[in-house]
Amino acid sequence: MAIGKGALPEFVPVPGVKIGVASAGIKVAGRKDLVVFEFAEGATTAGVFTQNQFCAAPVTVAKNHLAQCSPRYLLINTGNANAGTGAQGIDDALACCAQVAATANVAKAAVLPFSTGVIGQPLPVDKLLFAIPACIENLTDNQWASAAEGIMTTDTRPKGATRKVVINGQVLSLSGISKGAGMICPNMATMLAFVATDAKISAQALDGMLSRAATQSFNRITVDGDTSTNDACIFTATGKTGNELVAGTSAFAEFERVFTELMLELAQAIVKDAEGVTKFVEVTVAQSNSSETALKVAYAIGHSPLVKTALFASDPNWGRILAVVGRAGIDDLQIDKTNIYLGDVCIVSGGAVSPDYTEERGQQAMLGDSLVIRIELGLGEISESIWTTDLSHDYVTINAEYRT
Structure with missing residues (x-):
């Protein structure tokens, strides 16, 4: 829808x-x-x-x-x-x-x-x-x-x-x-x-x-x-x-x-209006040292099936986001400076779970049909955003039946 x-x-x-x-x-x-x-x-x-x-x-x-x-x-x-x-x-x-x-x-x-x-x-x-x-x-x-x-x-x-x-x-x-x-x-x-x-x-x-x-x-x-x-x-x-x-x-x-x-x-x-969409998601990568680095991280998140299916389930499985940031290919990534937010809820601070984070707060942040995922790299002052979706059962059905 x-x-x-x-x-x-x-x-x-x-x-x-x-x-x-x-x-x-x-x-x-x-x-x-x-x-x-x-x-x-x-x-x-x-x-x-x-x-x-x-x-x-x-x-x-x-x-x-x-x-x-x-x-x-x-x-x-x-x-x-x-x-x-x-x-x-x-x-x-x-x-x-x-x-x-x-x-x-x-x-x-x-x-x-x-x-x-x-x-x-x-x-x-x-x-x-x-x-x-x-x-x-x-x-x-x-x-x-x-x-x-x-x-x-x-x-x-x-x-x-x-x-x-x-x-x-x-x-x-x-x-x-x-x-x-x-x-x-x-x-x-x-x-x-x-x-x-x-x-x-x-x-x-x-x-x-x-x-x-x-x-x-x-x-x-x-x-x-x-x-x-x-x-x-x-x-x-x-x-x-x-x-x-x-x-x-x-x-x-x-x-x-x-x-x-x-x-x-x-x-x-x-x-x-994407096929099977239930969530409109902005992925912002801030505090980067280049636009290339910021976009590399943003697209890695936006393309991850594990992240996208968690979004569909409204499941604040922040470990999936953390893992994507780590495998995005950023050579100078500094884990102890990396922060991750779901909406205004800080889920990762300094590379580890935020002391103030609770599953209830994370769940609440994901319940709507729009969401901002924000990554702070602590490497500079450049920020870039992309826009993506979740991945639903309907997306699979639409594309499985596209030619039938």
Whole structure:
């Protein structure tokens, strides 16, 4: 079950962006499973993609097309990942791009394809080719919510975030959607995210902003430690409102702060809707001598099946956390300076059980659906956080039955 209410916001339309949604019948007849984004001419776009070396065919095509020109259209299908499909998968992705291009009268390279769903099955390309014209015909500026539904797979609810921000007297809009519930450990350098703004930002500045924001958001979440073949995050600036935001200015920095906040909301929404989730967990590693060390410890905890199953049971089995810290590969770990907290309850102080700790206090700290695990290493002043989940019976059931 998902954590929290998770209702979609009232999306702010983004000038220069139109969205079309249709049903191609890829996996379930009548279900929204095809989404098209249209961007106004002159828009700039940045993208970050999976680092999985078995990247899906649409990822290969999207990266190639993005290197050639700024896209006018994004095409997203759910129900089939078009991954592990070889040369035919590339041909199928290109055929879908060609259909969008022919329907919209743009170059094929101006279309970026994205797919999500089961890996290793041929893309039902004929169904997509048939549905694409209908998807483009119903383009409007108010279909963010429908698009959020149209990119779902094992998600139990659609995910989105929106902002209006005033910068230097300019009212700027930001809206975005994301999907993902399992195979979540993005390393972007099965999750997808699409964000757009009407701000005017150069392609180079946009690329840097997206890279930094992804590092602090989608690259800080993990459900099961598996990086999808299809991960992608796209950020488009249509330039329809106000003067250009220039890198290095206070206005640019303020906009980036708001954008990063929105990206983190979209990323955390994925964790809160993870497959079988019953707990949303922040793991913070503080007093580290480097970000690398802090993240190494944080991810070791976030990926540990023993820790995650204890979280599911609301069992304050702090020995499991202690053991993970010890095997995380920190050469200069100082045990006598290490402290561990569950919420505000200190369970380990100076490398040993805290004198004030009781099982009752530990149990109480774990009863809610949200929890902070805090590790203090006593090595420095650097702190890093990731967000993860517990590991439940339902997670196993969902993935055991995924293809049946």
